[in-house]
Amino acid sequence: MEIFFRLSLLIAGIINTVPVLIAFLPDKITDSYGVTIPDANFELLLRHRAVLLGIVGGLMIYSAISKKHYDLTTLVGMVSMVSFLLLYFIMDGEINAALAVVMKFDVFAILLLLIGYLLHKIV
Numbered sequence: 001m002e003i004f005f006r007l008s009l010l011i012a013g014i015i016n017t018v019p020v021l022i023a024f025l026p027d028k029i030t031d032s033y034g035v036t037i038p039d040a041n042f043e044l045l046l047r048h049r050a051v052l053l054g055i056v057g058g059l060m061i062y063s064a065i066s067k068k069h070y071d072l073t074t075l076v077g078m079v080s081m082v083s084f085l086l087l088y089f090i091m092d093g094e095i096n097a098a099l100a101v102v103m104k105f106d107v108f109a110i111l112l113l114l115i116g117y118l119l120h121k122i123v
Contacts, residue, residue: 004119005119006067007064007116008113008117009113009116010060010064010065012081012109012112013059013064013077014061015109016056016057016080017058019054020057022046023047029043032098034098034099056077056080059077074113074117077113
């Protein structure tokens, strides 16, 4: 079952790493998140978020390849994705369709990672 867990880490890591492109292609922020950037401050926050997601995703990919730090990496990935999910559902106001897609990818990655981790630990 370790191979399934490593694949789940790899896939979840890739899902978390994809937004790092926004840090280097800020004109893609509107397309990716369905938001307009009102000023440089807002752009800075979103680009920094992309870098942090890249770090989380990179750690997950590293763990999948190196077979190291499974527990820590799973915890970091889960905290990142579950916190977005919780914030998504407690926000006041309407959330746009692009962010709903982001939420669905996170739900998929959470479930995949959780199942992979549990199978790895149990079997």
